[in-house]
Amino acid sequence: MKSWLTTTDHKRIALLYLGTMTLFFTLGGLLATVLRVELATPASDLVAADTYNRLFTLHGVIMVFFFLIPSIPTFLGNYLLPLMLGAPDLAFPRLNLASWYVFVAGGLLTLTAMIAGGLDTGWTFYTPYSTVFSDSHVVLAVLGVFLAGLSSVFTGINFIVTIHRLRAPGLTWLRLPLFVWSLYATSLILVLATPVLAMTLLLVAIERGLQIGIFDPATGGSPLLFQHFFWFYSHPAVYIMILPGMGVISEVIPCFSRNRPFGYAFVAASSLAIAVFGFLVWGHHMFVAGQSYFASVVFSFLSFAVAVPSGVKVFSWLGTMHRGAIWLTTPMIYALGFIALFTVGGGTGLALATLALDVHLHDTYFVVAHFHTIMVGGMLMAYLGGLHFWWPKISGRLYSERWGRIAAYILLVGFLLTFLPQFILGTQGLPRRTASYPPEYQFLQGLSSAGATILAVGYVLPAIYLLASLVRGRPAGDNPWGATGLEWQTTSPPPPHNFLDQGTLVVGDPYDYPNAPQPTIAGAGDV
């Protein structure tokens, strides 16, 4: 126990993060379950409106700040970055451990706020509701999120320095795995944007206590200023969540297509382009808030612009599969699900970027469906895909491929049934964040709730068969998928400093799949 709590091994810290975030994800999922049960009927009957408001707020805060943002970087990134670079650890191992402690402290503060009576501002903390009118535990929750942000900054700095300084000899920038490129872009956003959120949230806390007149119009402040500050972080944060997911997909697809990535340079550059453009689109959250027509037009234009590099990724993944030898393993099913759902999620994002249309769709269920398609359909699929892809490396065991595939398909079906109806609820004009709703929306709400139960089954299954694999799974061997990354050149799981002999590492073309060894395992019914 003590050896785990004082470890500076990036692999162990990654597993600490995995455990912590799984707890948060489970909590956020349980909150969502209550929400969906409540929404099965139009009236506010299972829980009171006040309780509903606290539930959706905590669902948002926990999922965004304690799962989606940290998940892939701090678990898969932490575990894999040094391995992929051929390094013994991250550049600052103790900072890495500190980031976990700060993260846990932030989580505990937020949980305290929850137990003490909750938070009812929505995860967006809009003022003056949060600063003047809410009688919930805003300050406690805000400090919790502040600490989570601090932890992200630690991780971001650590990754940037590690990528610059600890690459194995011969591992040039253009030989970096695409996952590393995506982590690099993500880290830049983490380091540059998170401080803005931190300051904004502190200002909310100060304004609540001292009425200093920053965000409250009654004392001369501006609620729109808060929205500008908040989205200046929170829109880039969307890319913090999705970029690492794209990175995972960019590893999985070449491996199970046995092809080099189609347009490596385009995929790597698109990560950076998304990171840069992502900073310039925040105003598209404010088209009807009262910003100037000119500002809205500019933000709309830039929002379309950021979609081009995202499109490049989808096109390149399809290109990688084309003329490949496609093996539909569990990680690959998740990757294909990601591509399809990311396309739908991105496309509906363009509907929201279209000025005239956003006036109708803004703040409706359409927005909820859109970002859940990106976050649950995209990011979470990528997370699970990555978890399954690297599980043999991390655990040294093979999980049940049959159950893996079944769970992946169940998740896809559950996802579609849960969120497709919500798009239509939105176009029909049902505002989001409503504890009750007029009866004409019940059919679609019911479908969505039914889908959520399937989704829940899809989440429980992997927990079962992955844990079972630790006990009953066959040994995985060093490189079960016949993959090319440096992480596959060491044992499974890797030894404390990753490589027994740094000197034997073969650094070259990162995706030399035409000449790579064939997989050492064959799943059910495969070649």
Added chain:
Amino acid sequence: MSLPFELMPAAASTTSDAVDLVALLVFAIIGLVSLGVIVAMVWIVVRDRRRPGNLTGRGHHTATIWRTEFLFCGLTGAVFLGLFTLGAVVFDGLARVPADADALDVSVTAKRWMWSFQHPGGRRELSQLHVPAGRAVRLHLASEDVIHSFYVPAFRLKQDVVPGWQRTAWFRATAPGTYALACAEYCGTEHALMRAEVVVMPPHVYDHWLAQGDDERPPLVAAGRALFERLDCGACHESHQRRRAPPLEGLYGRTVALRDGGSVLADDDYIRRSILRPDADIVADYQSGVMPTYAGLVDDDELLLLVAYVRSLAAAEGVSP
């Protein structure tokens, strides 16, 4: 339609058809592209599946990759540019408040968790807004507490109502009927129930409705004038000898040159701001520090009255200062 649901509520304002056209186009493109991606994916997975004799990918020439990537960027860029332009042009139509002479100016006050309305004649309503079909209705929106959002799905109209500011929105209903109005911005406990109805009536029925109102309240403009006098605003704004304050006749809707070289449109928000924070925008040729702030002296309802009065002077002959 055989679907168990409609995609959007029936369009009921003069701007909704343009929005629906944009929606149709955007959704058609999203649908086709998504379908295309899925079909391509399935086709590739089936054709290039792993099987004896196909254990290794065949790859692509670098030239092919660069050519198709650039082609893809150009193509998506062009489509996106088209969609952006279309959205912006239609949005311009939504944002431009019509200056019709017969437009109806309705003051809207949002507070947790209800909507109240006041007609130009002074008649007030709660949770119901009666308007005539075919006439432009200009909404002057203010909030007494947190941010709300005025959302009428059938009109494809949404405008956040931000405390401390006065926002303007407008619609011209096409067909008599009753349309749902919802608050779209989360505002606390009863946010879900902050709903109201917009009742659109044929013009002559509306006139009748207006006439039968048993309201003894003085008309909005008269009430504003009374308040204007009580606060003695005229001491400066109506005396043209001493040049202490700009005259208000013909001011509303005009662009005002400011002392700092900029300019500002004299809309609801400007009038309101000038009452609450007189030194925020100093008109060219006038001094700062002359007018005291009226923040705290007039409440939101009274501000609406004052703004209505100044608005009524828009067509008045100004006395040259």
